[in-house]
Amino acid sequence: MELAFDYILRGILSVFFTSEGAFIWLPVVMVLAGLVLGIVVGATPGLNGPFAMAIALPVLISAFGTGNDALLPILGFLIGIMKGATVGGAVPAILFNTPGTPDAYLTTLDGHPMTRKGQGYKALKVAHFSSVSGDTFSDIALFIAAPTLAVLIESALDLPEKAALIILSLSFMAAVSGKSVTKGLLVGGLGMLLALIGTTLSGYGPRMTMGVTDLGNGIPLTSAILGVLVLGEVFCAIEDRIHERRKNRQTEAPRESTDNSLSWVEAKRLLPTILRSASIGTAIGALPGIGTTLAATLGYEAARKRQKADAALGSGVPEGVAATEAANSAVSGANLIPVMSLGIPGNFAAVFLILAVESVGDFTFGPQVFRFTEIKVIEDYGTIINAELVIAFGIFTLMVLANLFNWTIGRYVMLSLGILAKIPVTITPALVLLITITAVYSQDGGFIAIWTALAFGLIGYVLRRLEISLLPFVIGFILSPKLEELIRGGFSGSGGDPFFLLKSPIALIFLLASVAIVLRATRKKENK
């Protein structure tokens, strides 16, 4: 226990002090800056958190470099954006009935009627209180669950089991995240295959480059991910704007304020709703691939079942806003449980945290992080310590800081951003396109980055239009090299046994679970 506290303390101190003991303000400022930017981005129609994280990452790497010292400031900024955008997304949904994301649509159900009743700013305060409560709740779950899960996994799983676990995670994502399981599996396989371009594990030189020498170092990872996630969305957004421009929906201006305060008594009355939704969001978020929309829907439905006669959900009551905002915000912290403990991203925000970690410093997410190695100081040598564990607790500290800022400053930032919700949605996609092109070019140093981003943008566009989930493609693309390493290592370690994955009982259970999940999801979706 003492050892654990020692690591926690070192993690906290790593955010505020350099290894030489000098005070550093940078990580704290970066968390605050990221949070404010996140709230602004969330409040701007056509933008969202993962967009901002995607564009910020290359800029941050250019600004801070890729050394170990850069990791906490960069992650602090990205975590700030992630948390801020969750809160900010409620602004256009509540004030102008323009949800930027599917889960924000549920916030409009009660949030916008509150605005029409002249209680728009009260709805924003409820959204902020619920969102930050849900987020804090799920962060606490993360702080407890991630190390526990990682320790269990690290002690119980070897190469075949870890490979089977990745297969289970990918199968689960393909099964739950889209409308069709087979299409999810198809694009997951495609993503995994494309990730192997330009790589080699045998020293024969890059494979599958199709003669393009620029691909000799592999497909530029950030450009590919930005392409499929950001540019694919931009392509669709511009096309949608062109189709919609004649319809040009008029938004109703908010009425004059009547009751816009949120008293402690009212906040206390909302707590059971918030706690229920936060629990739902946390449980959903801990499973990779499911996402905020289901969490918000289940949170809202749970509140609807327990609604009182004087608080009919859908008519503009604070309980409706609290139920959805607490649930969807609780997803973001819990989504980091599989990231921190397994190295498996569960949503798009987590993808960019993994990308940051892969690009900067020596730290990598995974169960090995939470090894509580005994700390020994050896004279004339240095300290023997699991530096990754210190960084992990540093990341938890950044999350706590972001929550503190969100509780204190976030509300005022959010309440002052109603004007941003008026930005025409016709403008933002084109701006995001140019920023993305410039960012990937600057990070990956050449037109190959732009071509990669555009090619993956086209893949993203096609998948969106065919309503095939992007998540299996993206996660498959990210995890493929790791899975290949585990499978090849496990195969060699077993002395060339082709059935090595089936010989381990745990790996076999994971594989059978993968098959069961896929079959069950297929049957369920076919019956719909």
Added chain:
Amino acid sequence: MVRRWEIGIGLTGLLFALFSLFFWFPNDIQGAFMETTRAGKPEPGDAFFPVLLAGFIAFIAAIQIVSALLKRDQEAQGSDYPRLDGENIKFLALFLAIILGSLAVVYWIGPLAVWLTQEELTYRQLVDTAPYKYLGVVVGGFALTFSLISWAEGRLRARSAVVSALLILVLILVFDVALTNIQLPPNADF
């Protein structure tokens, strides 16, 4: 129509997998499927995992095709089935033309300006000199954002031009003035 799309998606996956297995990989992966170590033990080569993945894609694609063939009742629910139609293709063609045209301007406007105004110097020599280093992103970037905003709004507005110009100013301030270790497009290519 629905069934045709379902089969088409499966068929695309199957053809891609077969193309990979029988043409792409044999010509583009130097390592074998299995190799032997110096100690005489078998170990997977560079083709091992790609072949497994392509086999997996082929298998899933076959399931997709067979299940689509078995589901005859899909025809009735086809009106809102997600698909790519002629409108999407038309949009993509024009959209990509705008992007590629703007990127061509980004790439060539600087060298063209140097060719027109400098007698002995090349763009490569002036790649870190204002105003040449900004020309690509200013002219090409403006063309890209202004044309896409105007297209989305269905009209030319001064506001679109101002927004585009402001964004480019911000990009220059961030990617050139604040961050000195990176280059704006297209300068890293020269």
